[in-house]
Amino acid sequence: MPVYKEVFSTLNENQYKALVTPTANVLQILAGPGTGKTRVITARVAYLLCEEKLPPEDVIVTTFTKKAANEMKKRLADLLRGCTPKIDLNKLFIGTFHSICVRILRSFGKHINLDSRFKIADDTDSKQLIKRVLQDKFSANDKVKDSDVNEYKYFISACKSKALLPGEVPQDLSDKAFEDHIYAYSRYQKSLEDNNLIDFDDCLLLAYKLLKKYPQALKNVKHVLVDEFQDTNLVQLELMYLFGLNCNGKVTVVGDPDQSIYGFRQAEANNFYRMEEHYVRGGHQVTKVQLTENYRSTDSILRFAETVMSTKQKSKREPKKLNSNTTQNTPVYFDAYPTNKQEARRIAEDIEGLTKSYKYSDVAVIIRSAFLSRMIEQEFIHANIPYIIVHGRSFWELKEVKLMVDFLRAIASNVDWLGYSRSLEFVVAGMGAKSLENIETEFNKQRNQGHEGNVYRILKRFIKREMVGFNAKLREGLQSYVKTIHKARHILKDDEGSMSELLGKMFDRVVKDSNLVELVAAKKSKGKSEEDAKNEIRENLGELKNQLVTFAPNEEILEGENNTASPFLTQFLDSIYLYEQNHYKQSQENDDSSGKVTITTIHGAKGLEWPIVFVPGLCDGILPSKYVLQETNKMKRDAAMDEECRCLYVAITRAKDILYLSYFAETEGFYYGSGERKPLSRLIRGSPLQLVQQREHKELSGEGFASANAVAKNFDKYKSRNAQQVVKAYTEFSHIPVAVPIVFTTAKKMHSKIMSGLPQNRLNPATGAP
């Protein structure tokens, strides 16, 4: 019997009902964390392929991250074992919305006059182009501020998330700057076009425009399935309609509005209702299935999570009663520490203690912001705990990584001016703004004459002095740069070795010839020895290489085959921008078996689960983040605060067996805002804290901090109690020596006395506010 049939029999009643819902109906599964949504949607794909016999290339599945797509493919491969005839899962149309859209654009871009060799602009490219536009328009001499660039970028991105091109944005009469924004948007769009670039949002927007115009592109699609639907934005919703246009709305979506954490990217939790309306209007039957059995977490974790949501989220929400299917029930632990260093050290100790019953890979530390990982890493290194970090942008923002990517872009395409210009500027001595401008002018001239433009050739003409302007030294530098590119391309066309070997060989060659390690180290070695800096750079480049070589197939190229590894280079460069949110430091294949603790941001932890989860840094200013607390517009602040609450909810519901929460009062080390005292997170003060258990900290009591635990936990109890307790709360919470003499008789006097003696950022015990 094929495996999928066995697995189908393990589904509970509602899960099974969802699985076999007639495909003519639109299916929505709205359910809480750990209830098996992803399991059911995966089973439904197996069902469609095996029972309904849909060809895999006719089924579109979107997941939120590349990692989730890989995991689903792995699960599917298991499910389909024993099926005859064999189903080729490589043909399945599976990936994030972005990657699916890029695939569509590459194949059918010509229908919207898009050159299929387009590159995807990364954040830096976009900002550079926007800055240029703003400079041209507004400030001939002044420097354009980064904050302005960001603001314009946000505006453009928001328009694109609603599928609006510059001419389509409805005028906002209340906004005086509207015209400027639209002007900048259209100029920016034009400069993207000129460079044959599309930005991150364009991947979706242009695919949307394309499918509107040419729906035949997906004429064979028979079913569309979407996981994590709560985090789709308007364009993604429209895209989903278009994906399913030719199969008459055969659509399955699953998600959980409580886990919507992408508001900052214009995700719309309302899409559930929009979608229902849309399909009902079109005469479709919409089947909704609820799932209430939770197969992931213990009862105490579920209760704690529900209490956070029901008491802290302001916007309306249906209470969710989830039944835990597990027998174990360890309490949720909460601990407070004077500093993040002590917190990190304790996490490391706890993990060591846990290794008697758990593997390192069973443990995750889930943090709100990437910068918090530094201290934890430090303590893990100290304690010899192996770990992997799920990268946010940080890895891709490293100087050496960005430079190498620029180099790779130049190797991949002669029209990639941005890739060329940044790598030229960095590696060719004496290449300044003026010289770059010379080259760019030449490049633009070619393009204005209707040619494609070829930076590589232009450089060669400068070297040969067919064009004037560069001195001998500069020409020499250019010569060696051009040679590096030439040699790299030559290696890619080699016919010995596999694609992935060729890419690796090419990578090493470029690093060596360009002198990249030394050049970056010379700029980067602040505070450390140059040798240390070099090692770090090599390590990071090694990681980039690792990602590149695992990207391409490791098959021997057959002799006489007309093969080159360069298409893989292009695809790799695409993938960098698409999946930057979810890159593992390790290669994707071995992350589960690697025996390492995972350190991840909340956004990187989406949809995943671990037996042991630590959620440190539960401070006001971290979770909720300081940006949210500082927001002055009340409506925006409330919405953002609710999103912070859902972030916490996502983090804690990743835990299966044991959840450790913790708070620290001060940051130590190289952190921004270190030394500032942070109050306990308002997201857990009060009712949620009534549900947790604290552990003894013998080692901390000597420092007079153990009782901060108690205060943190009983914080609500201290509200408006008598003076003595107010003092107690203050002294313990704010680290003022405990021995404040109790000489005052009334609470009022005491209160004002303490207030006047405290720095401004301390917590007010009466209101719980800072």
Ligand code: ATP
């Ligand atoms: P999230 O909202 O966090 O994405 P989810 O609803 O997608 O969660 P899954 O990841 O599909 O939940 O399932 C959570 C865990 O429960 C997984 O380990 C899954 O294998 C297990 N599970 C789900 N349904 C069943 C079942 N019927 N029998 C046994 N295990 C199940």
Ligand code: MG
């Ligand atoms: Mg899921």
